[in-house]
Every structure is written in structure tokens, then in C-alpha cells.
Amino acid sequence: MWAQPSLLTDRLFCGDETHRTLATGVESLLTEIQALRKEAERSKRMLLDACVSIGSIGEALGLDMDADADMMIGTARDLIDGLNRIINECPLGSPGFAIATEVMGELGVQQETQP
Incomplete structure (x- = not known):
């Protein structure tokens, strides 16, 4: 995933207090979204591993x-x-x-x- 440049250091950024507050909030949301995506990928891998294990056990038992x-x-x-x-x-x-x-x-x- 590409790195999002900081909104606060963008030279087109309007530096008033309202925009700074909004930009800070947006950056924290983007960070949280990235963390949630990583967690979702980790959960998908764990679920896939569990499915493969259950399938192997089921086949071994002849289910x-x-x-x-x-x-x-x-x-x-x-x-x-x-x-x-x-x-x-x-x-x-x-x-x-x-x-x-x-x-x-x-x-x-x-x-x-x-x-």
C-alpha cells in the first residue's frame, strides 16, 4: 500500500485552525483504516488456516x-x-x-x- 502524504505538510494546505483540526482528524482516520485493513487481512489468513485444518481433519475422519x-x-x-x-x-x-x-x-x- 502506498504511503499517504501528510495533509498538514502539503503545500496546498490552508493552515487555519479549522482546516488543521479537520486534517488531523482525517489523518487519524486514515491511520485507523490502515490498521483495520491489516487486522482484516490477518483474520482472513487465520480463517483460511482454520478451514484448511478442518478440511484435513474431516477428510482424515472420512466425513x-x-x-x-x-x-x-x-x-x-x-x-x-x-x-x-x-x-x-x-x-x-x-x-x-x-x-x-x-x-x-x-x-x-x-x-x-x-x-
Whole structure:
């Protein structure tokens, strides 16, 4: 984005108090607009990253990516319940326990406490 020259230093600027106040306000608005554009771009990138991640997880789970979110959430909850069952039924240190806890960690899910 090109740099906006300062209205206050423009040689065509009328230097009376009213125009100076207006120019200062315009400059602060332009600065705020630029900051909002940067934030919007950052938010778009984060949203795109999240969509790609959700798509990857959905494909890995074999979900219908045209399905509604409730169905996908239900499938994810079923997966988490299954992983918790494996963790609770497999002895500590077993391969099943290790794999299930690793997957839960990768998903960023809290594990249920063992009874």
C-alpha cells in the first residue's frame, strides 16, 4: 500500500485552525483504516488456516464435507469417546494407551480422568 502524504505538510494546505483540526482528524482516520485493513487481512489468513485444518481433519475422519457442522461435531465427539475408552481400558504404557493419548494430545482434547 502506498504511503499517504501528510495533509498538514502539503503545500496546498490552508493552515487555519479549522482546516488543521479537520486534517488531523482525517489523518487519524486514515491511520485507523490502515490498521483495520491489516487486522482484516490477518483474520482472513487465520480463517483460511482454520478451514484448511478442518478440511484435513474431516477428510482424515472420512466425513462428508458437505454435511452440516452438527454431524461433523457428533463424529468428532464419537472419536473422542472412543479414544477415552481406549485410554481407560488399555493398561498404562501399552501401545494402545500411548497411541490414544498421543492422538488426544494432537487434537488438543482434555482426557477424562481414569477411575
